[in-house]
Amino acid sequence: TQLLEQSPQFLSIQEGENLTVYCNSSSVFSSLQWYRQEPGEGPVLLVTVVxxxxxxxxxxxxxxxxxxxxxxxxxxxxxxxxxxxxxxCAGVKVWTGANNLFFGTGTRLTVIP
Amino acid sequence: EAGVVQSPRYKIIEKKQPVAFWCNPISGHNTLYWYLQNLGQGPELLIRYENEEAVDDSQLPKDRFSAERLKGVDSTLKIQPAELGDSAVYLCASSTGGPTDTQYFGPGTRLTVL
Structure with missing residues (x-):
């Protein structure tokens, strides 16, 4: 069970268009991170908002x-x-002295040339 | 600087067989994480190590999963016996530790159980 719900789950748009991805939870987090993951690779941190x-x-x-x-x-x-x-997106809760990440359900973006 | 190394990258086994995954974290990173990622979903934490100590293994299914980090560096995650539902990507991440640090992820091991 994932604490964070992302929407939309899939998004396919044309090059040059704008888009917004949402990440929602009923839990409060000490900070929130966004990652991007390419096929066959692990997630890479983009930003942390505090x-x-x-x-x-x-x-x-x-x-x-x-x-x-x-x-x-x-x-x-x-x-x-x-x-x-x-x-x-990943919500961060700190306990036992470290960041614990709770990842969202993910949004798969395809940008068509 | 080398990143987190995982092997194998891909593994196909039949159900009820054992399987093991290996992770070598970034040099100097005392904290090591194992995550499970189902297709198209976000990763879910299985276990976190601080040096050799497993400080959070509450999400590890202990009936079939085990992990170790004997010398506080490399780690192995084992499944015995594997079930069909274990098919997923197993990610390893490491960090320097502390509440403001960043986790760096390896490329993962994609497990397929037939």
């Missing part, structure tokens, strides 16, 4: 953490084929 309401930008990607620290969104502007991949 403060409720925080917005971070990474080139064409904008990440926002909800005010209550229960949800997050990822917005991609002018999507490129290189953005294709599985996007995973």
């Amino acid at each position: 403060t409720g309401g925080e917005v971070k930008k990474l080139k064409r990607l904008t990440f926002q953490f909800g005010d209550a620290r229960k949800d997050s969104s990822l917005h991609i502007t002018a999507a490129q084929p290189g953005d294709t991949g599985l996007y995973l």
Whole structure:
């Protein structure tokens, strides 16, 4: 059972379009991370948001953490084929002295040239 | 700097057979994680090690799964006997530890149980 639900589960768009991926939970997290995973590889960290309401930008990607620290969104502007991949959000809870990650259900993005 | 190394990358076995996965974390990383990732889903934690000690194994199905990290570096995850539902990707990750660190993932081992 995964604490975080992502939507949409699948997204196929044309190059140049904008998109938003949502990550929702009823749990509060100390921070939230977004990863991208390519086929045959492990997830790679894109960003960590820590403060409720925080917005971070990474080139064409904008990440926002909800005010209550229960949800997050990822917005991609002018999507490129290189953005294709599985996007995973992960809520972070700290116990026993380490980050414990609770991954979302994933959003598989395909950007068509 | 070398990343997290896992082997084998792919494994196909028949049900009821044993199987083992190996992980070599990034040098100097004391914390090691094993995750299970079903197709199209996010990873789920199986076990976390701090050096040689398994500090969180609450999600490890102990009737058939076992793990060890004898010298606090490499780790192995074993399934005996494997079941059809064990088909998944098994990911290893490592970090320096502490509440603000970053986990680095290996490429995973894709297990298919026939």
